Amino acid sequence: MASTMIRTSGLTRHFTVKKRTVEAVRGLDLNVEEGELVALLGPNGAGKSTTLRMLTTLLRPTSGTAEVAGRDVTRDPRGVRSRIGYIGQGNGAGHSQRARDELLSQGRAYGMTVAAARARADELVDSLDLGAVADRVVSSLSGGQRRRLDIAMGLIHAPELLFLDEPSTGLDPQNRANLAEHVRRLRAEHGTTMVLTTHYLEEADQLAERVVVIDHGRVIADDTPARLKAAHAGDRIDLEFDHEHDAERAEARALGIAEGAETKRTGTRLEIRIDGGAQLTPKLLRGFDEAHIPVASVEVARPTLDDVFLNLTGRSLREEITGADSRERAA
Amino acid sequence: MTTFATDTATVFSRELRPVLRDPFSVIFSMLQPLLFLALFAPLLPDTGDGSALQWFVPGIVVMSCLFGTSATGANLLFEIQTGSHERMLVSPLSRPALIVGRALKEIVPMFAQAVIIVLVTIPFGFELHVGGALVALVILALFCVGLGSLSYTLALAARNKEWTFWAVQQTLLFPLLLLAGILLPIDNAPEWLRVASHLNPLTYVVDAERALFNGELVSATVGYGLLAAAVVGVLGLWIGTKVMRRASA
Numbered sequence: 004m005a006s007t008m009i010r011t012s013g014l015t016r017h018f019t020v021k022k023r024t025v026e027a028v029r030g031l032d033l034n035v036e037e038g039e040l041v042a043l044l045g046p047n048g049a050g051k052s053t054t055l056r057m058l059t060t061l062l063r064p065t066s067g068t069a070e071v072a073g074r075d076v077t078r079d080p081r082g083v084r085s086r087i088g089y090i091g092q093g094n095g096a097g098h099s100q101r102a103r104d105e106l107l108s109q110g111r112a113y114g115m116t117v118a119a120a121r122a123r124a125d126e127l128v129d130s131l132d133l134g135a136v137a138d139r140v141v142s143s144l145s146g147g148q149r150r151r152l153d154i155a156m157g158l159i160h161a162p163e164l165l166f167l168d169e170p171s172t173g174l175d176p177q178n179r180a181n182l183a184e185h186v187r188r189l190r191a192e193h194g195t196t197m198v199l200t201t202h203y204l205e206e207a208d209q210l211a212e213r214v215v216v217i218d219h220g221r222v223i224a225d226d227t228p229a230r231l232k233a234a235h236a237g238d239r240i241d242l243e244f245d246h247e248h249d250a251e252r253a254e255a256r257a258l259g260i261a262e263g264a265e266t267k268r269t270g271t272r273l274e275i276r277i278d279g280g281a282q283l284t285p286k287l288l289r290g291f292d293e294a295h296i297p298v299a300s301v302e303v304a305r306p307t308l309d310d311v312f313l314n315l316t317g318r319s320l321r322e323e324i325t326g327a328d329s330r331e332r333a334a
Numbered sequence: 335m336t337t338f339a340t341d342t343a344t345v346f347s348r349e350l351r352p353v354l355r356d357p358f359s360v361i362f363s364m365l366q367p368l369l370f371l372a373l374f375a376p377l378l379p380d381t382g383d384g385s386a387l388q389w390f391v392p393g394i395v396v397m398s399c400l401f402g403t404s405a406t407g408a409n410l411l412f413e414i415q416t417g418s419h420e421r422m423l424v425s426p427l428s429r430p431a432l433i434v435g436r437a438l439k440e441i442v443p444m445f446a447q448a449v450i451i452v453l454v455t456i457p458f459g460f461e462l463h464v465g466g467a468l469v470a471l472v473i474l475a476l477f478c479v480g481l482g483s484l485s486y487t488l489a490l491a492a493r494n495k496e497w498t499f500w501a502v503q504q505t506l507l508f509p510l511l512l513l514a515g516i517l518l519p520i521d522n523a524p525e526w527l528r529v530a531s532h533l534n535p536l537t538y539v540v541d542a543e544r545a546l547f548n549g550e551l552v553s554a555t556v557g558y559g560l561l562a563a564a565v566v567g568v569l570g571l572w573i574g575t576k577v578m579r580r581a582s583a
Contacts, residue, residue: 059424085426093417099352099409105418108348112425114336156421 006073008164008196009035009058013067016053027053029220030067035198037163040190042211043200044308046320050220051200052092055168058198059089072164085113088162092169095153098142102133102152105141106159113160120159127155131185147178154185165189167199171206183210204308204320216312223315228308236310237265238280240287242273243300253296260290271299281305341428345435349409350442357446363405364447367398371451374517375458384459391455392470392543393516396536398447399474400511403440403481404503407489410436411499414489423581433486433574440482441475448474463549469556470546476563477539480570487574490581514540538562 014031017024028050035041043051056062058071060080068075074082096105103124110120128137131151136144144152150170157165167186171179183206189195201207207214208228216224216231224231244250250273254266257275264277277283281303291298312320336344353359361368371394378386413419422432448471452462485503492499513520513527514536520528531537542559550556 061420061423081426081428084424087424089421089424091417091420091424093415093420095418095421097348097352097413097418098416100348101351101355104348104351104355108344108351109421109425111344112336112341112422112427114340114426153421 006037007034007070008037008039009033009069009071009198011058011067011069014054014057014064014069015066016050016057016062017065026220028057031220031222033215033222033225035196037196038190038194039213040186040197040211041199041213041215042207043198043215043217044202044204044207044312044320045217046202046318049217051217052168053220054217055166055198055200059087059166060084085160086163088157088160088165090153090157090165090167090170092172094141094149095156096141096149098140100141101138102141102144103128103137105152106137106155109156110159115160123159123161124155127158131155146173147175147181150174150178150182151185154182158189161193162195164196164198167197169200169202171201171203179206186210202320204312208308214308216308216315218312218316224311231308231311232306233278235314236306237276237278238306239304239310240275240277240280240284241302241304242275242298244271244273245297245299247271249296252294253291253298256290256294256296257287260287336426336428338428338431341431342435342438345422345427345431346438349436349439353439353443360443360446361450363402363443364398364450366401367394367447367451368454370394370397370517371454375455384461387455387458387460388548389519389544391451391460392547393514393540395448395451395470395547396474396514396540396543397511397516398451399440399444399478400481400507400536402443402447403478404485404507406436406440406482407485407487407499407503408496409489410486411489411492411496414493415496429579430575433483433578434571436486437479437483437571437574440478444474444478445471461548463547466546466549466551469551470543473539473542473546473556473560473563476560476567477536480563480566480568483570483574487570487577490577510534510536513537516540535562535566539566 011031011033014028015026016028017026031054043054045051053062057064057076058069060076060083063077071083072086074086076083096102106124106127107117107120110123111117115123128134131154133148133151133155136148141149141152171182174182186197187210190197199211212227214226214228214231215222224235226234242253244253247270250268250271253273254268257264257266257273261275261277261283264275267274284301284303288298288301309319309321312318375387375390378390380386410419452460452467456462488499488502513531513534515531520531523531538558539562542556545553545555
């Protein structure tokens, strides 16, 4: 029987910034079962990294409790630490160290014998394709190689639960795909429970079996990507007409054909949101044809997690991220 | 399950490994003391019996330890910035071991540098008393561990502000060095300077080093030096351990 890997109750963290209290995480209740692959998704500052830092004992909760791998993060942090793996945002390996040396000392840190650490390091060097660089100094490794080394270090003790904090930030598309493949393989071969934070919608969508959407320190949605999209965002049909009055007539007609559709008209454009949009489109087009409304173009978009976020918060996650990134660059 | 001792050994050998892989780094980091030796020693008064060199060389050994060890926190600072310190904080390594292991490693380059300085100066007439020199290095090791620990503490406190670390390190380094009478004797200094010198624990360590390197094994000077070094060692480790515990709580 699967056991619960993470159980939090009212997990809360406040920070004091310039005498003001910032509630980074507010009363988080989260259960993760053995073998789950969960993504914490949210904009920058939503509280997902703070949550992860509490779960990995890097930060003490202000209130509430968290049990990770059967140990309480406050009462038995060492018990938690020895059972989890962690791949942080930065480089886990010291830049002046050689890659293999770091793998060995990481193994020793988790109480492995020298022989066991050596054997395991060899295994990981092979499976993560680090053979060519294992005996080089970390600072001479490329970004992708360092990331693979980080993964190897996080896995040295074969943890039952692995945390990944923004694992693909700063990776090019190829290395991102590479990382996703490793995560999937880990899941398939070892059944490792994994919790990752991300603000990449595609990553959460493609990788995770369960997405926990966090905003302003609270969980606002928690389900599989498919069910989240079904529940919170329909398909989007984008139609373009030659004339504005065509668009007007089409809107009225569409509402007659597709019950419960949401429509939005801007000039000659008409946007229709509805479940099963792909199936409905032929019917709609026939309807427009019968009413002699010429359609210039049509496009059907499947909902994304961004649509889910937009629906839940009224804000676009994609815009929040680009906005936050440019603010960070400006700062 | 690991213990404090095995954890300390893990951290210690991790810190030491880059030094062993690249032994020239030890010489590179003692460039300044070697320069002082080359450019300052010729200015020493010719006492005829070589006593000036006997006085000067133990000071340079201490200086070499002071320069290298006080700057060692920069390594931790860098690891805080890159993320490898965080990775170690998530590991079950004991918190005190994270600083004790690092501080203990300082003994190794200190020892290597002392040997180099002595070997370089023997051809110029420096007279080595092996027994005394070994005791001198034990005392210096205690001091080194404390100072290293304080340097790491400074790195933990400065965190992402690299300039804070260097500003504090540089501001403390030179007064400490000059007031200990490493380059010039304090004996004829004005009263206020002598008082300041007596408040500097390093003064006692330097005096003890001079006595020991000259073969004087048992004396009050040596006793005071041992005491000062032990106080710095214990105090440094205590503060370092406290700050490291808090950094990850």
